[in-house]
Amino acid sequence: GAVVSQHPSWVICKSGTSVKIECRSLDFQATTMFWYRQFPKQSLMLMATSNEGSKATYEQGVEKDKFLINHASLTLSTLTVTSAHPEDSSFYICSATYPTSGTHEQYFGPGTRLTVT
Amino acid sequence: AQRVTQPEKLLSVFKGAPVELKCNYSYSGSPELFWYVQYSRQRLQLLLRHISRESIKGFTADLNKGETSFHLKKPFAQEEDSAMYYCALTGSNYKLTFGKGTLLTVNP
Numbered sequence: 001g002a003v004v005s006q007h008p009s010w011v012i013c014k015s016g017t018s019v020k021i022e023c024r025s026l027d028f029q030a031t032t033m034f035w036y037r038q039f040p041k042q043s044l045m046l047m048a049t050s051n052e053g054s055k056a057t058y059e060q061g062v063e064k065d066k067f068l069i070n071h072a073s074l075t076l077s078t079l080t081v082t083s084a085h086p087e088d089s090s091f092y093i094c095s096a097t098y099p100t101s102g103t104h105e106q107y108f109g110p111g112t113r114l115t116v117t
Numbered sequence: 118a119q120r121v122t123q124p125e126k127l128l129s130v131f132k133g134a135p136v137e138l139k140c141n142y143s144y145s146g147s148p149e150l151f152w153y154v155q156y157s158r159q160r161l162q163l164l165l166r167h168i169s170r171e172s173i174k175g176f177t178a179d180l181n182k183g184e185t186s187f188h189l190k191k192p193f194a195q196e197e198d199s200a201m202y203y204c205a206l207t208g209s210n211y212k213l214t215f216g217k218g219t220l221l222t223v224n225p
Contacts, residue, residue: 032211043203043217044161093161097211104149104207108161 003027004096006109013084013116020080021112023094029074030096034106035067038091050077084116119144121206123216130194131224138189138219140178140204148206150180150187151213155201164202165189174198194223 003026013019023033032051036044048069050056056069066088068080077096081088091113095106120143130136142148150167165173167180167187178189187204204216 034213043215044213046212046214049212095161095213104211104213105151105163105166106213107163108153110160 002096002107004030004094004107004109006094006112008112009110010113011115013114015085015116016083018080018082019084019114020078021092021094021114023077023079023096023109025075025096025107028096028098030077030098031074032097033071033077034095034097035069035077035079036093036095038093038111040091044093047079081114084114086116089114089116119148119206119208119212119214121204121214121216123202123204123219125219126217127220127222129222129224132196133193136191136194136198136221136223138202138204138221140187140189140216142185142187142204142206144185144206144208146208148208150178151205151207152176152178152187152189153203153205153215155203157200161203194221196223196225199223 005024007022035047038044047062048056048058050069050071052071052074058064071077091111093111095108097106122141152164153161154164155161165178176191180187199222201218203218205213207213
């Protein structure tokens with residue numbers, strides 16, 4: 001159980017366009033979802049915390065107008081990279097948790113590789 | 118502020134040798150500690166959490182509050198253990214703070 005999927009698994013877009021990445025919890029209701037960014041050979045960096053039905057909380061230094069997060073249902077959160085630029089190219093990973101389970105364990109999606117040309 | 122330090126970026130051992138991946142943390146309250154593993158071309162997955170006090174794939178980790186450490190150990194490393202290992206911490210806000218990771222290579 002506790003499977004998280006992401007779509008697409010990879011995407012290439014042109015500079016200036018927007019890209020939407022979906023994160024779904026397949027077999028549980030995720031009250032909280034997280035979005036991370038991972039640069040090559042580096043650790044995961046938390047970008048934002050997304051709670052269903054409320055605005056996302058962004059980490060310091062993350063532009064909320066550039067990285068739009070929507071968590072409209074208990075099984076779906078989306079990250080939209082607006083006006084993408086080459087420096088936005090990265091591996092984006094989401095995770096989901098349901099704190100009522102009694103643990104803070106996060107279940108991770110497989111990630112989405114974004115390349116901006 | 119919460120912080121996780123993994124001092125070794127790379128660790129290389131031979132098959133059958135003991136392995137210890139170090140992790141130290143900084144947190145003012147009572148943290149929940151995890152070890153996550155990322156095998157080549159696979160998603161990040163949970164290996165251990167301190168509250169479970171379990172052994173997974175032969176790995177164990179003990180939380181030492183006095184030394185603020187949560188080192189990952191395995192007495193006999195296997196080639197399939199080669200992967201990226203991340204120590205992580207979460208507090209009351211459910212946010213995970215990751216260490217920079219240790220790439221473990223187990224040589225035949």
